[in-house]
Each structure stands twice: as structure tokens, then as C-alpha cells.
Amino acid sequence: xxxxxxxxERLAECELRAEEYLTGWKRAKADLENVRKDEExxxxxxxxxxxxxxxxxxxxxxxxFRIALAHLPENVKQEQWAVGLTLLDRQLEExxxxxxxxxxxxxxxxxxxxxxxxxxxxxxxxxEPGVVLREAQTGYLLHGKVLRPAKVIVSE
Numbered sequence: 001x002x003x004x005x006x007x008x009e010r011l012a013e014c015e016l017r018a019e020e021y022l023t024g025w026k027r028a029k030a031d032l033e034n035v036r037k038d039e040e041x042x043x044x045x046x047x048x049x050x051x052x053x054x055x056x057x058x059x060x061x062x063x064x065f066r067i068a069l070a071h072l073p074e075n076v077k078q079e080q081w082a083v084g085l086t087l088l089d090r091q092l093e094e095x096x097x098x099x100x101x102x103x104x105x106x107x108x109x110x111x112x113x114x115x116x117x118x119x120x121x122x123x124x125x126x127x128e129p130g131v132v133l134r135e136a137q138t139g140y141l142l143h144g145k146v147l148r149p150a151k152v153i154v155s156e
Contacts, residue, residue, distance in 0.1 A: 048143050051099050059140060059148055062092060066138075096140075104139035106132045106150045115139060116150040124155025131155045
């Protein structure tokens with residue numbers, strides 16, 4: 001036959017269980033808080049990069065617009081419509097910047113495959129092979145992450 005536990009023994013057993021339950025509750029509460037923080041971080045990350053597909057689709061249009069601007073004849077660059085196109089280009093740049101988009105600066109720097117893709121090479125300074133000489137296509141970052149790598153010509 002099982003012996004009856006004394007009041008002190010039962011109290012000690014109850015205190016032990018209460019401590020176990022409290023520890024488990026604290027762990028579950030901390031886990032829930034971590035899940036909430038992770039979810040908030042993922043939501044913020046999603047919001048920061050939600051515009052990426054739209055911006056990526058607009059980049060070829062912006063490229064074409066900038067090529068057209070670069071090929072304006074000198075005799076028309078001071079006409080109002082041409083000045084207006086230049087202002088429009090600045091507004092596009094500011095709108096992109098407001099969304100966290102910025103142009104990459106690659107010219108004069110060593111080729112970094114994370115940010116640029118070499119699409120050709122030319123004779124350059126023999127002491128600096130692999131340095132970007134010019135861009136065939138501008139690369140862009142979105143909040144510091146590569147949105148579109150630059151396509152560049154490097155020195156041989």
C-alpha cells in the first residue's frame with residue numbers, strides 16, 4: 001500500500017510542477033514573440049521589395065529613353081521640348097530613388113560578378129586587366145540589393 005505524502009512533500013511536489021509550468025509558459029511566450037518579430041521583419045522586407053517586378057519592367061523603357069536623350073542633336077538641346085525631356089529624366093531618377101532604386105557605379109572599378117556581367121572586352125591599361133571601361137547597360141540596386149546587374153565592357 002502506498003504511503004500518504006506529508007503536507008510538506010505535497011507542497012514541494014506542487015512547487016516543482018508550478019516551476020516547470022512557469023518555465024514552459026515563459027519559453028512559449030518567448031517563442032511567440034520571436035515568431036511575431038520574424039513575421040514583422042518578413043512583412044517589412046516584402047514591402048520594401050514589392051515594387052521590384054514593376055521597376056524591373058520599366059528599366060528597359062528608361063534605358064531607351066536615356067539613349068534617345070543622349071542622341072539629341074546639339075542644335076535642338078536648348079529647345080523647350082528637349083529641356084522638358086531632360087527634366088523628365090531627372091524626375092524619373094528621383095522617383096526611382098524614392099522607391100529605393102539607384103544606379104550602380106561600375107566604370108573604373110574592377111569587375112565584380114555580383115554586380116556586373118562582362119559582355120565584352122577592349123584593350124585598356126595593361127596594368128589593370130578586368131577593370132570596367134564602360135557600361136553597355138546600366139545596373140540598378142533596390143535597397144542595396146541587385147535589381148539588375150550592369151552589362152559592362154572590361155579591359156583585357
